[in-house]
Amino acid sequence: MAAIEEKAAALLERCEVLSLASINEDGFPRICVMSKAGSEGIRRVFFATGTSSRKTAHFMKNPKAGISYGDEKDSVTMTGTIKIVEDDGFKKSLWKDWYTAHFPGGPEDPEYCVLQFDALEATIYVDGDFVTWRASDGRCLCRYCQSCGMPLNSEELYGTEADGSKNGDYCRYCMTDGRFTADVTLEEMIELCLPHMSAAHPEITAGSAREMMRRLLPGLKRWRSERD
Incomplete structure (x- = not known):
């Protein structure tokens, strides 16, 4: 893993709340503030939401997505795709106790839905490094x-x-x-x-x-x- 990717992953580890954008019915980006359910480096991020939510409907129609996260001085903005996680065992592994307020039936609640974001490209601004990074090979496409x-x-x-x-x-x-x-x-x-x-x-x-x-x-x- 490249140093810049490691820095972006460490920042993501510290951030519990991210912004997630879908494409709405009129073709505009619709941004929601979401709690992170889990992540694998910066290449894959998971979110929990409702099966019948608007954002889930958006992603079922158009998987293109964007996420962003950061703190007072550093930030990462990524574009990629979303898919609905079907593996019940994996969904259960991401379950958090406070989800019960939204999904009273627990991990088996049919309304409990997990979204998987897979990164394609990221603009990373961490510790003074400012680069555009590609997920397929970890290359920095552009520096600033x-x-x-x-x-x-x-x-x-x-x-x-x-x-x-x-x-x-x-x-x-x-x-x-x-x-x-x-x-x-x-x-x-x-x-x-x-x-x-x-x-x-x-x-x-x-x-x-x-x-x-x-x-x-x-x-x-x-x-x-x-x-x-």
Whole structure:
């Protein structure tokens, strides 16, 4: 297991409440806050719900799903698929005593339903690492600049060290020859990034974009080391 996957799995272990999204009758994502029933690393997560619930109906029609979890500084967002668990023995192994309030018949209650989420892709933001990860082979598909947050989806965008070698932590606009290209504060970096963010995502207002970066950038390596 790659280090970034281990970090994401450790975060999931600490999180009891996650957000789970299904596709509703009108084609929109419908997000529910759910208690985690169990997990296997980050590649598989289980939830308990009602057999007759809307979300179960959604997943029976369209298995595409998304989940997210996190704490004050780290987060993971995943896309994947949901299936209904049919194994009664396994369902019983996930049973928690407090489920009785919802399923008075216990693990054999016909309303007790277990959903199995299988990850396809994850965006992981943990301990300053910010990557897109693929479940099929555990590869990191994309890294993000640890100064401005720009996606580094090709080596052409990597910054360079003093010897001319590539630096996979920073983009070429933020680091050249082993040095940052601009001596700026975190707030100044946010303002520098704002026009580019707005151009790439015109649907996001400048105020919203600024707030997003104020949440994201402080956790990146360049700014995290300054805070530490």
